[in-house]
Amino acid sequence: MSLLVVGSVALDNVETPFDKIENALGGSSTYISLSASYFTAPIYLVGVVGEDFPKEHIDLLQRFGIDITGLEIIEGGKTFRWGGKYHYDLNVRDTLFTELGVFENFDPKIPESQRNPDFLVLGNIDPALQLKVLDQIESTKFIVCDTMNLWIENKLDELKEVMKRVDVLIINDSEARLLTKEPNLIKSARMIREMGPKYLIIKKGEHGALLFSEDKIFSAPAYPLESIFDPTGAGDTFAGGFAGYLDSTDDLSFENIKRAVIYGSTMASFCVEKFSVQRLTELTKLDIRERFLEFLELSRFNEK
Amino acid sequence: MSLLVVGSVALDNVETPFDKIENALGGSSTYISLSASYFTAPIYLVGVVGEDFPKEHIDLLQRFGIDITGLEIIEGGKTFRWGGKYHYDLNVRDTLFTELGVFENFDPKIPESQRNPDFLVLGNIDPALQLKVLDQIESTKFIVCDTMNLWIENKLDELKEVMKRVDVLIINDSEARLLTKEPNLIKSARMIREMGPKYLIIKKGEHGALLFSEDKIFSAPAYPLESIFDPTGAGDTFAGGFAGYLDSTDDLSFENIKRAVIYGSTMASFCVEKFSVQRLTELTKLDIRERFLEFLELSRFNEK
Numbered sequence: 001m002s003l004l005v006v007g008s009v010a011l012d013n014v015e016t017p018f019d020k021i022e023n024a025l026g027g028s029s030t031y032i033s034l035s036a037s038y039f040t041a042p043i044y045l046v047g048v049v050g051e052d053f054p055k056e057h058i059d060l061l062q063r064f065g066i067d068i069t070g071l072e073i074i075e076g077g078k079t080f081r082w083g084g085k086y087h088y089d090l091n092v093r094d095t096l097f098t099e100l101g102v103f104e105n106f107d108p109k110i111p112e113s114q115r116n117p118d119f120l121v122l123g124n125i126d127p128a129l130q131l132k133v134l135d136q137i138e139s140t141k142f143i144v145c146d147t148m149n150l151w152i153e154n155k156l157d158e159l160k161e162v163m164k165r166v167d168v169l170i171i172n173d174s175e176a177r178l179l180t181k182e183p184n185l186i187k188s189a190r191m192i193r194e195m196g197p198k199y200l201i202i203k204k205g206e207h208g209a210l211l212f213s214e215d216k217i218f219s220a221p222a223y224p225l226e227s228i229f230d231p232t233g234a235g236d237t238f239a240g241g242f243a244g245y246l247d248s249t250d251d252l253s254f255e256n257i258k259r260a261v262i263y264g265s266t267m268a269s270f271c272v273e274k275f276s277v278q279r280l281t282e283l284t285k286l287d288i289r290e291r292f293l294e295f296l297e298l299s300r301f302n303e304k
Numbered sequence: 305m306s307l308l309v310v311g312s313v314a315l316d317n318v319e320t321p322f323d324k325i326e327n328a329l330g331g332s333s334t335y336i337s338l339s340a341s342y343f344t345a346p347i348y349l350v351g352v353v354g355e356d357f358p359k360e361h362i363d364l365l366q367r368f369g370i371d372i373t374g375l376e377i378i379e380g381g382k383t384f385r386w387g388g389k390y391h392y393d394l395n396v397r398d399t400l401f402t403e404l405g406v407f408e409n410f411d412p413k414i415p416e417s418q419r420n421p422d423f424l425v426l427g428n429i430d431p432a433l434q435l436k437v438l439d440q441i442e443s444t445k446f447i448v449c450d451t452m453n454l455w456i457e458n459k460l461d462e463l464k465e466v467m468k469r470v471d472v473l474i475i476n477d478s479e480a481r482l483l484t485k486e487p488n489l490i491k492s493a494r495m496i497r498e499m500g501p502k503y504l505i506i507k508k509g510e511h512g513a514l515l516f517s518e519d520k521i522f523s524a525p526a527y528p529l530e531s532i533f534d535p536t537g538a539g540d541t542f543a544g545g546f547a548g549y550l551d552s553t554d555d556l557s558f559e560n561i562k563r564a565v566i567y568g569s570t571m572a573s574f575c576v577e578k579f580s581v582q583r584l585t586e587l588t589k590l591d592i593r594e595r596f597l598e599f600l601e602l603s604r605f606n607e608k
Contacts, residue, residue, distance in 0.1 A: 088487065183392065185510060186528040206489060207511035208523065219512070219525035219603050224490040258605040292607070299523050299603045301562040303596070 001040050001247045004140075005032045006108050006133045007123020007236070009047040009071065013083035013096070014275060016230050024276035025057045026082065028123030028146065031233035034280045035240025035267045036121070037064040038288060040248040044114045046070035046133075050077035050102045060281065069111050077102035090228050091205065110136040119247040121239055122166070124148050127158035134165050142252065144168045144243045145197070146235065152179050164196035170239055172203045185210070186217075201242070201261060203235060211261050218258045221299040223269035223291070230275045234268040237280065241267030266291045305344045305551045308444075309333045310412050310437045311427020311540070313351040313375065317387035317400070318579060320534055328580035329361045330386065332427030332450065335537035338584040339544025339571045340425070341368040342592055344552040348418045350374035350437075354381035354406045364585065373415050381406035394532050395509065414440040423551040425543055426470065428452050431462035438469050446556065448472045448547045449501070450539065456483050468500035474543055476507045489514070490521075505546070505565060507539060515565050522562045525603040527573035527595070534579045538572040541584065545571030570595045 007029030013022045029047045036043055044067045051073065061068055078101035086093045108129055115138045122130045122145040130145065145166040151159050152175060163169055169192065173185055182188040185202060189212045193200050200212040208222040242264030249256055266288055273279045311333030317326045333351045340347055348371045355377065365372055382405035390397045412433055419442045426434045426449040434449065449470040455463050456479060467473055473496065477489055486492040489506060493516045497504050504516040512526040546568030553560055570592055577583045 090487075183394075184530060184532075186530045190530070204511060207508060210528075217528050217602060218605070219528075220605075221523035221525075221603070224514075224521050224523075226488060226490045226494070228488075255605070256608075259608060262605060296605070296607060298521060299525070299605075301522070301524075301559070301566060301600070301603075303600060304560070304563060 001119075001250065002042050002044065002117045003036055003040055003119040003121065003243060003247045004044045004046065004110065004114055004117035005029045005036070005121045005123060005240075006046040006110075006130075007032060007121075007125055008080055008103060009045075009049050009053070010080040010082050010103075011053070012232060012276065013081070014230055014232055015085040015096075016090070017086065017088050018229060019275065021275045023054070025060065026233065026276060027080065028125065028236040030061070030277060031236035031271070031280070032121050032123055032240035032243070033061065033066045034064055034277055035237040035271070036244030036247070037066060038267070038283060038285065039241070039244030039263070041065050042067050044070055044111070044117065046108050046110055046114070048072040048074060048102050048106045050074055050079040053079045064281070070109070070114060072109070074102040084232065086231065090231055093231070108133050108136075116140065118142070118250075119144070119243050121243045122146065122162070123236060123239070127151050127155050127162045130162045131158060134162070142167050142246065144170065144239060146170045146239050147175070149175050149178055160195060163192075166197050168199040168201060169197040170201045170203065170235070170242070172205070172235070176202050199257060203238060209238075209261055209265060211258060213254055213257075216254055218254075218261065220258075220261045220265055221295060223265065223295065224298070225269060225272065228272045231272050233277065234271050237271040238264040238268040240264075262292055262295045263288070266295060305423075305554065306346050306348065306421045307340055307344055307423040307425065307547060307551045308348045308350065308414065308418055308421035309336045309340070309425045309427060309544075310350040310414075310434075311336060311425075311429055312384055312407060313349075313353050313357070314384040314386050314407075315357070316536060316580060317385070318534055318536055319389040319400075320394070321390065321392050322533060323579070325579045327358070329364065330537065330580060331384065332429065332540040334365070334581060335540035335575070335584070336425050336427055336544035336547070337365065337370045338368055338581055339541040339575070340548030340551070341370060342571070342587060342589065343545070343548030343567070345369050346371050347548075348374055348415070348421065350412050350414055350418075352376040352378060352406050352410045354378055354383040357383045368585070374413070374418060376413070378406040388536065390535065394535055397535070412437050412440075420444065422446070422554075423448070423547050425547045426450065426466070427540060427543070431455050431459050431466045434466045435462060438466070446471050446550065448474065448543060450474045450543050451479070453479050453482055464499060467496075470501050472503040472505060473501040474505045474507065474539070474546070476509070476539070480506050503561060507542060513542075513565055513569060515562060517558055517561075520558055522558075522565065524562075524565045524569055525599060527569065527599065528602070529573060529576065532576045535576050537581065538575050541575040542568040542572040544568075566596055566599045567592070570599060
């Protein structure tokens with residue numbers, strides 16, 4: 001098994017109603033890789049940072065077995081920085097600043113030895129860059145793609161090209177509606193699947209997630225969290241757990257993809273319990289398994 | 305088994321983006337009774353109508369075995385009328401008019417022979433009236449109560465009294481947040497349960513429903529409908545299927561209450577497929593069983 005992740009690596013300043021943190025490790029490929037590392041290996045991370053990127057963050061990624069051969073460090077450059085503030089209900093966030101730094105000219109280069117990964121996860125970056133990644137891949141079994149409203153609004157043509165070439169698209173409910181201009185989520189899902197991806201996952205935050213294939217739908221519950229500390233990275237963490245689990249099992253049946261959605265949800269439910277990637281650095285396999293079983297109990301009923 | 309329903313009986317004018325209908329049979333106790341009639345008998349309906357209430361509606365209720373001894377018909381009076389218009393996304397509706405008619409002075413009188421029902425369903429009416437009903441009940445095994453934002457905003461003291469005396473409260477997510485001023489639904493649910501009801505069901509429309517007991521949570525999926533014809537009465541229909549199924553089984557275990565939530569969701573998913581109570585008058589037990597099994601398939605996964 002092997003899993004290639006391409007996305008952003010960032011330094012985040014995050015403020016919530018409870019606390020704040022500065023220069024925390026962030027970025028889509030960081031969350032994806034750490035989350036996937038609980039399930040599979042090797043994981044190849046491709047991204048870019050500046051000379052200011054703290055060595056402790058590099059050490060952390062390596063401690064989790066993540067291969068950073070593909071992480072470019074630009075001399076004299078500045079790492080992508082994002083600052084955000086969450087409000088009381090934690091569903092609303094303001095971006096306080098975005099300093100692209102070296103990410104502005106990110107031109108993903110996949111090391112030659114990493115061009116045949118079993119799994120490829122395209123983190124949430126400009127679909128034009130996602131296409132550049134796809135063009136460098138020689139062979140792979142399964143491609144997972146994340147995106148966001150910014151690209152739906154500004155890079156729709158490129159995104160549609162990407163969608164034709166991936167196995168799973170992961171978006172949230174408001175993005176699905178934005179992409180299709182269709183308020184009914186089930187209809188919207190059908191329209192998106194017709195654009196290319198074999199499977200579609202629509203994340204609905206506190207309402208769980210939906211998985212769509214050509215002829216099946218799976219409804220995954222949300223973990224009932226009484227408090228969410230920091231929602232940053234939850235979507236990326238979902239994608240990492242989803243892809244990592246699938247890669248580790250080498251079973252692409254719908255039944256197993258359902259389990260992967262639950263493992264993705266499990267990892268995301270941990271992610272939001274602490275700031276930044278902190279919770280993702282202290283889990284055990286037993287923690288993950290126990291929460292997976294809680295998800296099972298939460299939605300299980302029988303016909304009698 | 306026996307089930308007593310107290311609520312409104314109305315004539316509805318409904319306009320959706322697809323069609324419109326006038327003088328349709330409506331009202332909370334109507335939907336609750338019809339929905340429950342697929343599961344249990346006898347069903348006693350207590351309500352009030354005017355002399356203008358069409359005989360065909362009376363005939364319909366009786367055809368479904370509903371005992372209308374407790375349905376007062378006020379000579380010279382006018383039946384409660386409601387007019388509503390749904391917009392394109394069907395989550396938003398405008399009330400065009402409300403003519404209370406005889407409902408304005410509704411003073412529920414439970415026939416003597418009906419004061420010991422196995423199940424009591426308090427439809428969504430003024431909690432002051434719900435209290436009057438409770439005061440007339442001599443004994444019952446299980447009380448289900450529905451309410452709405454109007455009473456939370458205007459009759460909170462009475463509603464709190466009701467909540468202390470019922471087994472299950474059914475509300476929707478925005479009402480739960482309104483009642484507790486707490487954005488986190490899980491925290492909100494705990495706060496509501498502390499107000500009295502042993503069980504709480506929070507309906508979330510297209511996102512399914514949550515069932516809470518003292519120490520357990522059950523997450524029920526929503527049926528994936530590509531088109532919703534008329535949402536009127538869906539909440540009442542849920543309550544009727546929920547209570548009707550439970551009454552028929554005489555099993556108040558959490559496992560069985562979970563199934564009741566799914567039967568409630570099943571009936572509500574049928575209700576919205578056609579105008580007014582129409583779909584609820586043409587179902588078979590097989591239709592209901594098949595959809596119940598679709599709900600099972602929709603949310604089922606296993607641990608491998």
